[in-house]
Amino acid sequence: MTTEEFINLMTKEIKMYDLTQPLSVHTPPWPSYMPLGIQYFKRIAGADRGQGANGQIITSSNHVGTHMDGEIHFYGAGRAIGAVPLEEWVGPGVVVDISDEVGDYDLYTPEMLMKKADIRPGDILIINTGYHRYAWYEKEADEVRYMVKHPGPSPDFPDWALKMQFKWIGVDCGSADHPMNTILRNWHPKLFLEAEKKLKEKYGKSWDEMFPPEEFYQIMHLKLFPKGLVHAENLGGDIDKLSNKRVYVGAFNVKGIEMESAWTRIVAWAP
Template sequence: MKFIDLSIPLGIGTPAWPTYEPLQVKYFKRLAPNGANGQLVTHSNHLGTHLDGEIHFYTPGKDIASLTLDFLTGPGVVVDLSDIAGDYDIYTSQMVEERVDVHEGDILIIHTGFHHFGWDQPTADEIAYMVKHPGPDREFAEWCKAKKIKWIGVDCGSADHPMNTIIRNWMPRQAKEADAHFQAKYGQPLADVFTDDKYQLMHIEMFPYGIIHAECVGGDIDLLLN
């Protein structure tokens, strides 16, 4: 058996989801004059490579401690969409199925290539990583339900399209770019594609079905590309 690490490094430079507490480290005692070094480490639970639990968006849902190892492990596929899903693009179930065989109950890891914009990379670009990455529409979510996907992983800031999150309001310059992109590529304004009833659908509409996801996947994911 071979293990491949799909996590990103954790440090004070690791970007947290906007408004979430980043990693903070401070000394509360030092070798001189206190006789020992002691540090206090704090961070939110939405930092670095992490798995969103159902309870994150679904009140009666399971927390992470309730998940079994049987659920967390199992057959899965890694699909490389990096050459067809770029800035602000929408990826679809058809794109996935054209490249890999996905079976009922699989774990699905989506490689967009945006992990190369991660904070520890030579090509680091936090805005690209958190704000410009591709994401799905409701069609993809419904396909995941039909396939009974066990859980999903993405190599970027969110399993949702960033413009289908609060980021659209927080980053107006990029929202304007995305709107122009949507009109040019999809023939519709951003607001007509991601309507209010679709808001954060990969979280709100999926977690009640037990389909959760890991965000900020990275590490050695390139070793697994087909």
């Protein structure tokens, strides 16, 4: 392919999709994390003959809106966001839409995903649970449902993800872990009882029988990050337009040399 052919292909035959949430002071951080704060320290009109420009100071944790969890978020010997080569953030991938099969507290399995789309080893795996519709900026906004009730991976999912050697995983909800396998279980005891009741009705097991805490507490973070398999959380945007399609994906993180995680702009390209 010549340079001219490549430019023509990208200009006329390829469409770009934004899988990123809008970011605002109203965006809820992951519970207990610092939210986004923005203030002006100078304005165009200014004072004393004017300052000629708007300037802002931003304070925030890295876990607000669409963001990439880095290896050192949970693994001290891992790589910071800025130490990961750009090539590891881009590549072939697939957006798997399971929104019609999962609801509050449900589990998604490798089999559920594989029957929906063509998932290949080495892919970037994007999971559409449908819970982006409860994000802060949507008509059905529900912060508790979005953060505390979203579906999560089945017990065999982490090992499958490692076997598939995914570059990274993206989810359209508050965490790649099931919320009841995080500290949210303790912070929302009434909701945990709801989740356990549903699990018992469906699988005949208590939560701790299916997910022994010593093994499954934040397993998507604690087990996978040391293996270099990280994930992005709080995706949204055009995600519904790519249901069960193979795409080319890129995550463009701030190149922070000391950053444990970072805001990211996630983009997909498709014909």
